[in-house]
Amino acid sequence: MTPPLLAFEDVAKSFTLHLRGGAVLPVIAGATLAVRPGECVVLGGASGAGKSSLLKMAYGNYRCAAGAIRVRDGARIVDLATAAPREILGLRRTTLSYVSQFLRVIPRVGARAVVEAAGLEGGLAPAAARTRAGDLLARLNLPERLWALPPATFSGGEQQRVNIARGLIADRPILLLDEPTASLDARNRAVVVDLITEKRAAGTAILGIFHDADVREAVATRIVDVSAFHGALAA
């Protein structure tokens, strides 16, 4: 079997709430899972089970309380739990792509330019970034008249499609998806399903959260119930 691109090993996460008298809020414990090239592992479990936290840890956005999150970066393996900030930033440029639920709007930059910039950051040549940004926005049915406008003025669904295009434009080996289809209509959900399928076929390792049962069924190669990672918490 091909080695995983992303592997959680006995990962734990808890929040210490200093503003609430130092209360410790455990979220995850003993999480172990691996994502291989071409796999789309979907995180399941009730809301609040820690699905988003796992995804955020995989992107280095949340810290790990224990365990290791190993990311394969070319020939070497980096443990996100102990990696220095610069290493994490480096992985985000080359290896990790993350599509959040909401677009963090950058003022004054047009939709296409937002997507294009992500492509450039991901190592695409300027011409390729521009073409691919246009292709993606077109596939996601964002009217071309909106491409030059800053997404701040867009509807939630339109913003989310810009966000997806931004997350998918570069060919990074690992793709993290946090409910990318939440605010989309059926037609655009289908487009996203196609895009994910293509990424998977190209060998991308995908870890995602999808609330929609039909989307989940369409893209998942495997579903991991995050509730299983709570056993250690109870103990």
Added chain:
Amino acid sequence: MNPSNPAAAPAAVTVSAGPGYSFAYLDAGTKRMIRRAILKAIAIPGYQVPFAAREMPMPYGWGTGGVQVTAAILGAADVLKVIDQGADDTTNAVSIRRFFTATAGIATTTRTAEASVIQTRHRIPEAPLVEGQVLVYQVPIPEPLRFLEPRETETRQLHALAEYGLMHVKLYEDIARHGHIATTYAYPVEVAGRYVMDPSPTPKFDNPKMDDCPALQLFGAGREKRIYAIPPYTRVRSLDFEDHPFRVQSFDRPCALCGAEGVYLDEVVLDDAGGRMFVCSDTDHCESRLGESCLGETRRADGQTGEAA
């Protein structure tokens, strides 16, 4: 005779320094202090040397700095010339000449060639200066960078490190506003390839005369308490831009009195009807030429009628 009103009693100026007055007014200790400052200034061309300027019996702005420098260097054998805007006969020039006649009893002259010490405000004589002469400038604001940098601590630092970009900022502003370097007087110069210096409010027309000049040039600022100097035969370069090189003013006509060309002219308004003429700013130069029968257009016209009479 009537010291309370000397202006009304010209005879008083012939009285030499009375008992209690030192030669050339200043006491020996003060002169030593000023001479030390002068020697330092000569040793570091263009560098502003602080000195303990004294109160002088004339208001600031009337040349107290220049007068102290002159007083410190005058000897009994010196011949003094004093000019103000090129003229020997303005109130300022006359009163300073009288001051030194009264306090040092030295000879005075209006002839550039005859003078050993020339104190000046706002001009350099047209006649070339020679070795052995000393030109003493009266300076109101010695700091060329003051226009853009009000902090003395900072301007000293800039001089110390020879950071003179700021001086070009001023010239840049000139060109941006006027299309050319509009600074026509107090035009900054670089002395001996090191210090940037304010040549006092002389017209930039005179700047080239400072370069490689055989005479010693001393600058005294009384209110600001600074002395600086250009030793004889020192390189003095006017700052400029490659594409806006330094140029002196040129006049499209000769002096109306003596016909001199290539000299600095003053505009003289003749009447209320707007009549005006341009004449030599250097009165001695003009009179010398007239003595040699060089005539400008006015005198040629006058001359005909005058000789006919």
Added chain:
Amino acid sequence: MDPLLSVEGLTKRYGRRLACDGIGFTLDPGEVLAVVGESGSGKSTLLSLVAGEVAADAGSVAYRMRDGATRDLDTLSAVERRALMRTDWGFVRQDATQGLRMAVSAGGNVGERLMGIGDRHYGRIRATALDWLARVEIAPDRVDDPPTRFSGGMRQRLQIARNLVTAPRLVLMDEPTSGLDVSVQARLLDLIRGLVAELGLAVIIVTHDLAVARLLSHRVLVMRAGRVIETGLTDQVLDDPQAAYTQLLVSSVLAA
């Protein structure tokens, strides 16, 4: 390769108050570090210490010069140090009147650094100034206006042009957007973000505004009472703050 800037143990006391207590960090080329904290946390003092404008009681600042050699700034002569500050470093001040020559035209403000390093060609200086004014979105017909006639946002943009004209590799920014209207702030931030990325600038930006830190910086240093409370990846520190003080700071502002 050495980092571009290495700060170690920087300490400054004002009387009995510790303004900075043993602050250390490194900065790589192209890296943006935000220093956040409340007023009086020592963040502005830290910037002054790094720039050498205030003498540190202890600690060192080392910088990798253009020739590749890393030098302790204390060992530079005054001439070298000032030359470094007006060529390879920039400093954008909170108060534009401290960072600009208010009596000099916009073009003269931008051209000063060029003249400072010996450019003596008026036409070239002016062309470069116009180019930079355009890059910071100041209309060319304002080139001869002094900054006294500029709005707050324009003054800050002019400061940026004035600093970047010599292609510095490190720019220090002290609250560059505070005191501006929100919409003006957004425009300025976007401009800074674009220039930093395009020119690969290393930046230390001092701000009390966590949204500014999130938008511009890669890493963040949280300061309080002269000490570093927490440091790390900007989004990690803001989204998953560990220290009690950082949690308070993050929770006491509008969503950043």
